[in-house]
Amino acid sequence: MRLVCSLTSDYDVIVAGAGVAGCMAAIEASKQGVRIGLFEEHPQVGVPSHCSGVVSLSGLKLLGMTSNQAFDQRLIRGARFFPPTGSPIEITRPEPVALIINRMKFDQYLAKNAINNGVELHTKSRITKFEKTSDQEIQVTIQNQGVVGAKVLIDASGAGSRLPTQAGLKPPDWSQILPGLQYELIGTDRQDDLVNLYFGSKRAPGFFAWSIPTGDHSVRAGLATSKGNVRTLLDQLVKEYWPKSKIDATKSGSVLVSGPVDRCWSPGFIFAGDAAGQVKQTTGGGIVIGGYCGMLAGKAAASAVKNPRRADQFLETYDHEWREKFSSDLKKMGIGRRLFFGLSDATLDKLFPALEPLLGEITDVADMDFQGTVITKLLANRKLASLIPRIAADNIRSLFS
């Protein structure tokens, strides 16, 4: 079987998944004049939406974007961190540092951009199989439709993708996906311009809970956890902080904390975004990193198509380029995650007050996307070093619990 419903021709580059990584990849590749087919399994791009939509303004700039009425919800000046007990600490700036976006609208905005650049978008089209058919050709199977040929597949199909294995590559450790749940709450008390993060075994064991102001009287409240029932924990949080609010919508999703894969390419195949584990292990955030890596993947795939004799070299270069940009910070975030998320409530309650005198310094170097500098600074701090025996003991205990 060859033809896929309305497809009239095969492509140079096929992109699996119209999320942020896939759309950015398709846009970048199309700018180089190659034929792109973007395949999305759902009937509508961006639906269902799983994400909280917190994105730094500097990260947005990295993606070549600014805030935009098409997807903006609210500007944010910083974050408030709640320990298991006691008072929260705040990291804030006088000016906005982040934007809350409507993730559904954001993905749809990107997909429209891709179409305007000549990309052919196919919804209700799930890619189930990747095959290398000859030296310079690949083929993918679209569920219930047939096969389509191209020269490169960019897999941007998100957490849990099976396509890398079919290309002979090792995917991220999919066992390191945490279940996440969010409520869109309306009718809350008045909200300020800070994101709130809640820590501790009673709130979200092994991760954290959050509330993100989406309007003056509405929040996106959610959590991910490595233990316990995510809905019960979220209901408790809502009862504690917004008892009079109403749930307007519920979203569930998989928060990936595995860290990136060792290799992101094989002949005719590259992968980007959550599919490749390109997310911050401290927060599971992947809009900026995944989007940026998607851009690099799109450029590399188009160059490979235009220079068939050096195709492998371009795909391999993608793997070097994205690591050069992000891998040092991702490694440090991995260490930060391993140290911090195994801590007992008692240690967290000691750690938060110890951080208080350092807040000025932390604010100076804090960067939502490149967290390596702040993690190094905290690990080198003498006052925090006194907590290391406790931290080590907690982490050893958490291995056995």
Ligand SMILES: Cc1cc2nc3c(=O)[nH]c(=O)nc-3n(C[C@H](O)[C@H](O)[C@H](O)COP(=O)(O)OP(=O)(O)OC[C@H]3O[C@@H](n4cnc5c(N)ncnc54)[C@H](O)[C@@H]3O)c2cc1C
């Ligand atoms: C609860 C939650 C909150 C989050 N909050 C934030 C946040 O505030 N900030 C942040 O930066 N990150 C956040 N993230 C992470 C962020 O959502 C992801 O890192 C980001 O969406 C990854 O983008 P992606 O394009 O790689 O994958 P996705 O956004 O998952 O897109 C993959 C696309 O591929 C499609 N697809 C899947 N399989 C196939 C297939 N076989 N064929 C065709 N199409 C397919 C899917 O339908 C989807 O549209 C959050 C995640 C969760 C779960």
